[in-house]
Every structure is written in structure tokens, then in C-alpha cells.
Amino acid sequence: MATDSELIIRAFELERLRGNFGVTATTPPEFLVSLHTLFQVLMSVVSARIEGNRTTIYEAIRAISEPDPSEGQREVDNIQKAMSFIDQMDPEGPLTHAIVRELHRISVDNLTREGDPNPGKYRGVDVEISKADHLPPSHLQVHAEMSDWLDFANRSLPTSQHMLHVAIAHHRFLWIHPFRNGNGRVSRLLSYAMLRRHGFVSPIGLRAVNPTAVFGNDRDGYYAALAAADNLTNQGTVEWCTFFVRGIHTDLERLSKLQDFDFVQNSLVGPAIDRLVASGGASLSEAYALRIAMQKILVRAGDLQPAFPGTASQRSIAIRGLLEKNLLAQERPGGRTYHLNLLGGRLGPLLVRQLDDLGYLPHILKDDAG
Known part of the structure; x- marks a missing residue:
């Protein structure tokens, strides 16, 4: 009963x-x-x-x-x-x-x-x-x-x-x-x-x-x-x-x-970006740019000026570096609008580690996140 x-x-x-x-x-x-x-x-x-x-x-x-x-x-x-x-x-x-x-x-x-x-x-x-x-x-x-x-x-x-x-x-x-x-x-x-x-x-x-x-x-x-x-x-x-x-x-x-965007930013994606910096996968300025992209969803070069101050040319070089690392992705091929690439480069595995810390990872995968 x-x-x-x-x-x-x-x-x-x-x-x-x-x-x-x-x-x-x-x-x-x-x-x-x-x-x-x-x-x-x-x-x-x-x-x-x-x-x-x-x-x-x-x-x-x-x-x-x-x-x-x-x-x-x-x-x-x-x-x-x-x-x-x-x-x-x-x-x-x-x-x-x-x-x-x-x-x-x-x-x-x-x-x-x-x-x-x-x-x-x-x-x-x-x-x-x-x-x-x-x-x-x-x-x-x-x-x-x-x-x-x-x-x-x-x-x-x-x-x-x-x-x-x-x-x-x-x-x-x-x-x-x-x-x-x-x-x-x-x-x-x-x-x-x-x-x-x-x-x-x-x-x-x-x-x-x-x-x-x-x-x-x-x-x-x-x-x-x-x-x-x-x-x-x-x-x-x-x-x-x-x-x-x-x-x-x-x-x-x-x-x-995961419906709560504050939770997604503060408990999942934000900590994964912190892990990325700690592991040497991104500089502090690159992490700042990723956080801007996380908050705005879609960004242009000008939106990333707080993270990459200087000339437009210098900012373009910095953005190109994030694209090459697969941390940002173009909204469409050849476009100048970008979004955070959650599965690209080293960010995807770090999201998985964060999901594990939050208790989202099925027990059968625990050995993977060790």
C-alpha cells in the first residue's frame, strides 16, 4: 500500500x-x-x-x-x-x-x-x-x-x-x-x-x-x-x-x-566560464566578453567594447580569437552577429562538469566527470 x-x-x-x-x-x-x-x-x-x-x-x-x-x-x-x-x-x-x-x-x-x-x-x-x-x-x-x-x-x-x-x-x-x-x-x-x-x-x-x-x-x-x-x-x-x-x-x-534564466546564468553557464578561465582556456577579458554574450544572447562587435577596449581593428582580432576557440559562433555564416557557443571548444565539457556539481548528471556517467 x-x-x-x-x-x-x-x-x-x-x-x-x-x-x-x-x-x-x-x-x-x-x-x-x-x-x-x-x-x-x-x-x-x-x-x-x-x-x-x-x-x-x-x-x-x-x-x-x-x-x-x-x-x-x-x-x-x-x-x-x-x-x-x-x-x-x-x-x-x-x-x-x-x-x-x-x-x-x-x-x-x-x-x-x-x-x-x-x-x-x-x-x-x-x-x-x-x-x-x-x-x-x-x-x-x-x-x-x-x-x-x-x-x-x-x-x-x-x-x-x-x-x-x-x-x-x-x-x-x-x-x-x-x-x-x-x-x-x-x-x-x-x-x-x-x-x-x-x-x-x-x-x-x-x-x-x-x-x-x-x-x-x-x-x-x-x-x-x-x-x-x-x-x-x-x-x-x-x-x-x-x-x-x-x-x-x-x-x-x-x-x-533551467527555465529560470537567472539560474542558468548564475548557477550553470557563469560558473562554467569561471572554470574556463581557471583552466587557462580563456583570458579575463575573453571571459568578460563571454558573459556579455551570455546576458545579451546576440551581440555585435560594439557590444563587446567593455571587454575589448581599443580600436575596432583590435576588437575584431579579439573576436576572431573567440571564434577560433569555438567559444563564440556567428549567428549565420559571414554575419557580424555572434552568440555564445555553449557546446564549442572547451566550454561544453565544463558545462557538463557544472551540471554534475548541480546533480543533473545521471549516476551512470559519474566516472566521466571525475
């Missing part, structure tokens, strides 16, 4: 958080887009890490500007591509067999260790799940089971049941185990798609919450809670749903803070 009560309380609290999301947001869309990209990278690394991939956050961020051909990075890239595929979908449209198979195809594309012999196709053989008591249904039943799963996933339900809907669908997908490999990655992608369909998006259409962070916070707890639900009893299902809802609640509480 206590577990059941926690489930109900957290489910209702989640609805309050969702209702408030974006209502009083002061963080400019430009910053939200950059933070969205950063969290997309983080969650892709988490999803791959759950499967045993050892690609670090910093390697993944560096690969944004310096392509990495390794298989580990390809797996992370594939997950990001699949997440982008979902972001481009109509959030109110139904999930289909074609969408599920396409997410699988993208996820395992060009992979060996974590690939699948039949990308984008349901398994044609019976399988066993390593270190699990549950035996998935015969391959002869997979298509019918997935049709039933899609009927369930596409149901229109009251708002109060949305989170339980996603949690149960996530477990049931893994219970079916429709592919030979890649089921974990696809299940997490589908959970994100369902959350998006249920309205868990920011005011500018970017993801507000990603269930992958929940699983990355407690990988062992994730597998244990899933296993508890494998017998399809009410008790096991409640245990799994409580784990899922508890994690989403915690994650949305943290993400809600």
Missing part, C-alpha cells in the same frame, strides 16, 4: 510540474535550444552506456565538431539520429509498426557489436534474454504481440494516467523483445516518443523530459524493477511503475530550473 501511495502521490505531483512547465519561463529560446542539444548528447551517451558502451560525454561532445569513426561513437550518433527522427514526427500522430522498425533500423545501423543481422525487422527466431528468467514469446507471435502493443500505446487516456501508460508500455515492449538486438535502445526511444505525445515538451517544442536519465541514474534498479514486472502481476507492475514515475518526477524537477 505504501508503494501504491507513493505512485499516486508522485503521479499527481508530476501533473502539477507539467502544468507549470513553460508558464513562467525566462530562459531565452536560443539558450534552450543549446541546452536541448547538450541534453540530447548526454541522453544518447546514457542509453549507449546502459548497453555497455564506454564512449564518454566529452568524446561525444567533441564529435559534434570533430567526427569520430569509432563504433562506440557511431552507436551514440545513431541514438541521436533516432531522437531527432522522433522530434520531427507529429507528436499527436500514432505509433506504427513502420515507426518502431525505423527507430530500430536507425539505432543499429552500421554497428557490429551492438548491431542486428536484420536492421528494421522483427526477429525471425526465438531468443533468450541474458541473465533474465523471462522467456520472450515465440517469434511467430511477435507481430501479433506488437500489434496489441501499438493498440495499447496509442490509446487516448486521462491525463492522470499518462505516466503509468508510458511505464507499462516500456515494460511490455521489453517483455515482447521484438528484435534480436537493440530492444533496450528502442524501448527508451519509444518511451520518449510517448511522453512527447502526452505533452511533455517545452514551450518551443523541445523535449522537456527524457526517460533515459531515469534509467541511467540507477541501472541495477532499472533492471530489477523491470524483472519484478515480468510475471505481469499487479504487485510487480506497481513496483516497476513506481520506479519509473519516481525517476521522471526527480528529472522534471531538475529540468524545470
Whole structure:
């Protein structure tokens, strides 16, 4: 009963958080887009890490500007591509067999260790799940089971049941185990798609919450809670749903803070700039310029005069230095308006370290930030 009560309380609290999301947001869309990209990278690394991939956050961020051909990075890239595929979908449209198979195809594309012999196709053989008591249904039943799963996933339900809907669908997908490999990655992608369909998006259409962070916070707890639900009893299902809802609640509480631009400047980006100076990645005058860009969002050369006094030519040279370090970026190619490049140069990894200090980094990535 206590577990059941926690489930109900957290489910209702989640609805309050969702209702408030974006209502009083002061963080400019430009910053939200950059933070969205950063969290997309983080969650892709988490999803791959759950499967045993050892690609670090910093390697993944560096690969944004310096392509990495390794298989580990390809797996992370594939997950990001699949997440982008979902972001481009109509959030109110139904999930289909074609969408599920396409997410699988993208996820395992060009992979060996974590690939699948039949990308984008349901398994044609019976399988066993390593270190699990549950035996998935015969391959002869997979298509019918997935049709039933899609009927369930596409149901229109009251708002109060949305989170339980996603949690149960996530477990049931893994219970079916429709592919030979890649089921974990696809299940997490589908959970994100369902959350998006249920309205868990920011005011500018970017993801507000990603269930992958929940699983990355407690990988062992994730597998244990899933296993508890494998017998399809009410008790096991409640245990799994409580784990899922508890994690989403915690994650949305943290993400809600990113709507507050004062918090973003003073607790996240500002301290990252301080770390940049301390590490020798920027001079004090360059840091001053970055802070001006942080506050104004878009700047021209004249806006940076307090940081770079002197002639216009000297200021142009200083700005060019920030562009070469990937700390500033042009609003458009050849333009003379600039913005802070949150993922460029050495600032991106330092933002990650700051996120870790703030408790935003899933536990599974803790070793990366050491």
C-alpha cells in the first residue's frame, strides 16, 4: 500500500510540474535550444552506456565538431539520429509498426557489436534474454504481440494516467523483445516518443523530459524493477511503475530550473566560464566578453567594447580569437552577429562538469566527470 501511495502521490505531483512547465519561463529560446542539444548528447551517451558502451560525454561532445569513426561513437550518433527522427514526427500522430522498425533500423545501423543481422525487422527466431528468467514469446507471435502493443500505446487516456501508460508500455515492449538486438535502445526511444505525445515538451517544442536519465541514474534498479514486472502481476507492475514515475518526477524537477534564466546564468553557464578561465582556456577579458554574450544572447562587435577596449581593428582580432576557440559562433555564416557557443571548444565539457556539481548528471556517467 505504501508503494501504491507513493505512485499516486508522485503521479499527481508530476501533473502539477507539467502544468507549470513553460508558464513562467525566462530562459531565452536560443539558450534552450543549446541546452536541448547538450541534453540530447548526454541522453544518447546514457542509453549507449546502459548497453555497455564506454564512449564518454566529452568524446561525444567533441564529435559534434570533430567526427569520430569509432563504433562506440557511431552507436551514440545513431541514438541521436533516432531522437531527432522522433522530434520531427507529429507528436499527436500514432505509433506504427513502420515507426518502431525505423527507430530500430536507425539505432543499429552500421554497428557490429551492438548491431542486428536484420536492421528494421522483427526477429525471425526465438531468443533468450541474458541473465533474465523471462522467456520472450515465440517469434511467430511477435507481430501479433506488437500489434496489441501499438493498440495499447496509442490509446487516448486521462491525463492522470499518462505516466503509468508510458511505464507499462516500456515494460511490455521489453517483455515482447521484438528484435534480436537493440530492444533496450528502442524501448527508451519509444518511451520518449510517448511522453512527447502526452505533452511533455517545452514551450518551443523541445523535449522537456527524457526517460533515459531515469534509467541511467540507477541501472541495477532499472533492471530489477523491470524483472519484478515480468510475471505481469499487479504487485510487480506497481513496483516497476513506481520506479519509473519516481525517476521522471526527480528529472522534471531538475529540468524545470533551467527555465529560470537567472539560474542558468548564475548557477550553470557563469560558473562554467569561471572554470574556463581557471583552466587557462580563456583570458579575463575573453571571459568578460563571454558573459556579455551570455546576458545579451546576440551581440555585435560594439557590444563587446567593455571587454575589448581599443580600436575596432583590435576588437575584431579579439573576436576572431573567440571564434577560433569555438567559444563564440556567428549567428549565420559571414554575419557580424555572434552568440555564445555553449557546446564549442572547451566550454561544453565544463558545462557538463557544472551540471554534475548541480546533480543533473545521471549516476551512470559519474566516472566521466571525475
